[in-house]
Amino acid sequence: MKIEMHVHTSEGSPCAKADAESIMKAYAEAGYDALVITNHFDSVLLNEFGKTDEEKIERYLLGYRKAKAAEEKYGIQVMLGVEIRLEPNEEDFLIYGIDEDFLFQHPDLCFLSQEEILHLCHSCGALFYQAHPFREPCVPREPEFLDGVEYNQRPNSGNHNEKLDEWRKAYPELKLVSGSDCHDLDQVGFGGIETEKDVHNIKEVVALMKEEKIRLIVSTDSN
Numbered sequence: 001m002k003i004e005m006h007v008h009t010s011e012g013s014p015c016a017k018a019d020a021e022s023i024m025k026a027y028a029e030a031g032y033d034a035l036v037i038t039n040h041f042d043s044v045l046l047n048e049f050g051k052t053d054e055e056k057i058e059r060y061l062l063g064y065r066k067a068k069a070a071e072e073k074y075g076i077q078v079m080l081g082v083e084i085r086l087e088p089n090e091e092d093f094l095i096y097g098i099d100e101d102f103l104f105q106h107p108d109l110c111f112l113s114q115e116e117i118l119h120l121c122h123s124c125g126a127l128f129y130q131a132h133p134f135r136e137p138c139v140p141r142e143p144e145f146l147d148g149v150e151y152n153q154r155p156n157s158g159n160h161n162e163k164l165d166e167w168r169k170a171y172p173e174l175k176l177v178s179g180s181d182c183h184d185l186d187q188v189g190f191g192g193i194e195t196e197k198d199v200h201n202i203k204e205v206v207a208l209m210k211e212e213k214i215r216l217i218v219s220t221d222s223n
């Protein structure tokens with residue numbers, strides 16, 4: 001199966017130009033079997049989404065839910081992920097393996113330390129990766145509190161995956177993931193993972209990630 005691991009929709013991420021429906025259509029045409037919707041979980045943005053925690057999370061989930069509702073129409077599975085920014089820094093992190101309830105129970109995730117969030121993820125079987133660790137102004141953060149790092153595949157984004165290759169020689173235990181970080185239709189389908197086995201939900205994807213039974217979709221043009 002071909003799975004996109006990092007994609008935004010305009011309902012959930014104001015920086016994204018394409019809505020859930022057009023993302024689903026484009027990924028179906030690009031031959032993907034599943035998408036992990038990873039809209040920005042960012043304290044500034046969440047404050048714009050509502051007054052109460054419930055309002056914020058409901059609004060956060062809108063893009064994911066719209067994509068999910070179009071699963072059958074486009075023949076693509078939709079799974080929930082999160083791209084989170086931890087205060088007060090500018091780095092982004094990807095969470096795989098949580099569900100809607102997790103977000104309602106932890107609306108203040110952005111204010112946890114990396115150590116706290118890693119432990120919280122592990123307590124529910126989820127994984128925690130740093131997104132595009134060398135895209136300026138990002139720097140790799142506390143590798144001891146990461147499960148892995150992302151080979152971001154968005155074109156023309158200054159990802160510096162060659163620096164990531166060099167850096168991670170010192171951290172061979174870190175897992176790897178690939179994603180397109182798609183924000184618009186011209187960024188569809190540059191990254192993701194492939195699995196031999198069929199998966200039916202994010203927990204099954206995470207199980208394969210833990211066993212490293214995934215193949216990364218990467219291109220040397222993505223630096």
Ligand SMILES: [Zn+2]
Nearest residue numbers: 013015016040
């Ligand atoms: Zn964005």
Ligand SMILES: [Zn+2]
Nearest residue numbers: 006008083181
């Ligand atoms: Zn992103």
